[in-house]
Amino acid sequence: MAEGPRPKRKREEEAGAAPHGGTVTAPFPLAELRLRRVLRESARDKAVFLHGEVTSPSGEGTDAVVILEKTPFQEEKVSDLLKKHTKLDLQMRNDIYSTYHLYPPVELSEIKTTVVYPATEKHLQKYLRQEVHLIRETWEDYKNITLPFIQSQSFSIQWVYNILEKKAEADRIIHENPDPCNGFVLVPDFKWNQNQLDDLYLIALIHRREVKSLRDLTAEHIPLLRNILQEGKEAVVKHFGVPGSQLRIYLHYQPSYYHLHVHFTALGYDAPGSSVERAHLLADVIDNLAMDSMYYQKRALTFALRADELLFKKFQEAGRV
Structure with missing residues (x-):
């Protein structure tokens, strides 16, 4: 997929205001997020950009952007990845070649998650495929x-x-x-x-x-x-x-x-x-x-x-x- 320069993640936009202004202190309510659409995905970066909505107790919906990104392998944890209760399902075998789906344990399945919340229309357009x-x-x-x-x-x-x-x-x-x-x-x-x-x-x-x-x-x-x-x-x-x-x-x-x-x-x-x-x-x-x-x-x-x-x-x- 052809992509333009991926916009640099502005810290005040993507990490919330807590690190800089102190206005956001509670954890992001991920379990309450309702997925609205996939804004963009990148096979190269192993990332997906999501538009979601969090509904408050009063019923008002607030937009959010959630970015899910696979983290690089850590060399010191590769041995654990191969040994610790890892599930391996055969998909195909041909002569000396074979492919599998590997399902690692939870502690080795980290996905980096970046949140923009509340998100404005400008944020949504920023991550939309264009x-x-x-x-x-x-x-x-x-x-x-x-x-x-x-x-x-x-x-x-x-x-x-x-x-x-x-x-x-x-x-x-x-x-x-x-x-x-x-x-x-x-x-x-x-x-x-x-x-x-x-x-x-x-x-x-x-x-x-x-x-x-x-x-x-x-x-x-x-x-x-x-x-x-x-x-x-x-x-x-x-x-x-x-x-x-x-x-x-x-x-x-x-x-x-x-x-x-x-x-x-x-x-x-x-x-x-x-x-x-x-x-x-x-x-x-x-x-x-x-x-x-x-x-x-x-x-x-x-x-x-x-x-x-x-x-x-x-x-x-x-x-x-």
């Missing part, structure tokens, strides 16, 4: 279409500020450079459960608040970017034993939220958003800025947009699609 289009954005397009669109929208990034100010997730910070101009914090992304290194995923959030995306970067930001690249690699090898040569370190354009951040993923992990139409390697970004301070204010940038996204409609209205 046609995807490539956009070639010139600098003029950015000034006349993209930037006014960003400025007109109320994109909440309070969860980012909560992390930077240690109001939330302080215990999850892997590394921090506190310099207000050239510093950042490095935290695990919510897509990574930290149980194995195969799908390692961390995010570097800069302290500066005026830098929204790749388009804002100039040679002035090279010290900041070099700090992220060097200190980030050192922190990952120190904490997780993964060398820099086995990391993919990149920025998204378009990003899913407009506060500059850098992705650190395991090189062998086919992470969502790591495809060529969205990911820009940090080392290449630094080299480009060193050659030309205004590099990202001059060149055209290509990215994918879903057909239902407002920004895509803005490009359509401008005759650029």
Whole structure:
């Protein structure tokens, strides 16, 4: 199934408000969820995106998005998987080849579950299967279409500020450079459960608040970017034993939220958003800025947009699609 860049999971949208604002404290009532429809499924990511509804005692229904995702195998548990009361049903045998359905015990059958609750129509559209289009954005397009669109929208990034100010997730910070101009914090992304290194995923959030995306970067930001690249690699090898040569370190354009951040993923992990139409390697970004301070204010940038996204409609209205 052809898929566009899977939107990055915004923490204030998908984990509820509890980690950041403290407004959601009760566990999600999964047993009371009524399935409305399957928004999307991904065979590649072994994930399904569901639209459900929770009915309150008063009879009022509240929408929810539930994402079910198979977790990667953990090497240290494979032996248990093969030995601990695992049921094996033969499906087919042909010469030396055979296939089975394996039913592991409950403790080895984990499914990562992410909940957006209450969910708005915007959340539902975000995860609904959509046609995807490539956009070639010139600098003029950015000034006349993209930037006014960003400025007109109320994109909440309070969860980012909560992390930077240690109001939330302080215990999850892997590394921090506190310099207000050239510093950042490095935290695990919510897509990574930290149980194995195969799908390692961390995010570097800069302290500066005026830098929204790749388009804002100039040679002035090279010290900041070099700090992220060097200190980030050192922190990952120190904490997780993964060398820099086995990391993919990149920025998204378009990003899913407009506060500059850098992705650190395991090189062998086919992470969502790591495809060529969205990911820009940090080392290449630094080299480009060193050659030309205004590099990202001059060149055209290509990215994918879903057909239902407002920004895509803005490009359509401008005759650029």
